[in-house]
């Protein structure tokens with residue numbers, strides 16, 4: 001099929017590259033000219049596993065092209081996939097201006113009947129709003145084309161997006177039967193591999209996306225809440241998890257206590273669903289609890305550091321391992337590291353940080369002299385910090401030899417916000433060790 005994709009961010013770019021890989025002819029459009037020039041040269045502009053090679057392959061195979069000219073993209077096909085950003089507004093609602101701007105342009109420019117596929121995460125009811133906008137614009141421009149709107153939410157995890165796209169657990173499509181035929185054709189290469197395609201009405205498809213993300217976020221906040229209780233009563237979160245997850249109804253995935261969830265999706269989607277719930281005058285307390293628990297959990301290193309040093313943090317040297325909101329990405333949006341760094345700056349602490357991929361993004365945000373960007377995890381330790389805090393569970397940190405940690409840290413405590421180490425091992429090397437939902441280990445030096 002011949003398709004146009006609008007937005008070359010995580011979702012748009014991964015979709016464009018993967019649809020091309022599935023055999024379609026793809027034109028990907030973004031208004032950022034600089035980004036498009038980079039993409040035309042085969043540079044992804046973002047860190048995503050397997051994406052660079054696949055991008056180059058599809059450009060060479062002439063399956064994928066890029067443009068910053070919306071009119072070109074609109075004339076290219078009759079299947080328009082919108083994957084532009086929907087950031088949070090001040091009031092928690094999703095900002096739909098980019099989505100609507102693309103829709104307006106499509107209606108204005110198209111000379112053929114077409115289908116608009118909404119892949120961006122949009123609040124429930126947005127498809128109906130788009131449909132109304134389209135009929136107003138058709139009247140205004142005195143046009144008679146048939147333009148259908150369908151919903152096709154994405155379930156890509158950053159860092160695993162290519163695999164999630166090419167081997168999804170399910171594909172959800174929402175809209176009227178006729179409009180969905182094109183989408184089923186589009187996904188045929190996956191459908192023949194027995195990937196389930198679930199058809200529903202458009203509103204249900206929109207709600208499915210939020211319900212899935214917010215449910216996963218609630219699992220994380222739930223286990224973090226239990227970890228807070230465990231810390232207070234002297235229980236061990238690993239054992240509690242084991243005790244729960246043998247029950248298949250609960251399931252063991254997405255149940256790791258830590259420093260809370262971040263990224264561009266969960267925090268935004270929880271906020272947006274709260275806003276929708278309130279608009280409907282329903283009780284949003286359950287959803288609000290997910291957010292407040294997460295905000296509190298992000299302060300775990302701050303609370304423990306403050307307690308350990310009796311509130312006297314000024315002048316300390318602190319090491320931080322990890323800035324990205326999770327491993328295998330360079331993304332620091334809503335990352336727990338941001339809450340920590342802001343706090344350390346406010347306390348006049350000298351902070352030595354290292355992350356395998358997110359340093360450049362963090363450098364753009366933090367130009368404060370008190371933050372020192374190191375070239376390796378060893379370099380952080382060579383600066384003899386008074387404490388080390390692990391914020392992201394990168395493999396390189398998890399594999400760091402405990403004896404070396406003891407060598408560098410000596411008496412200095414390790415605050416492990418992602419439970420990367422086994423407390424028994426930390427005890428055996430005589431480290432002072434704090435972890436989430438588990439007993440504190442004090443060294444005996």
Ligand code: UGA
Nearest residue numbers: 154155156157158254255256258260261262263265325326
């Ligand atoms: C999430 C969903 O997992 C995808 O299915 C969805 O398509 C995507 O949002 C989206 O809406 O576009 P992503 O934001 O890339 O994907 O990240 P996740 O891997 O889901 O992790 C989110 C956060 O939860 C991270 O900060 C991670 O550290 C945290 N997390 C995850 C935990 O704290 N504990 C866990 O057990 C799992």
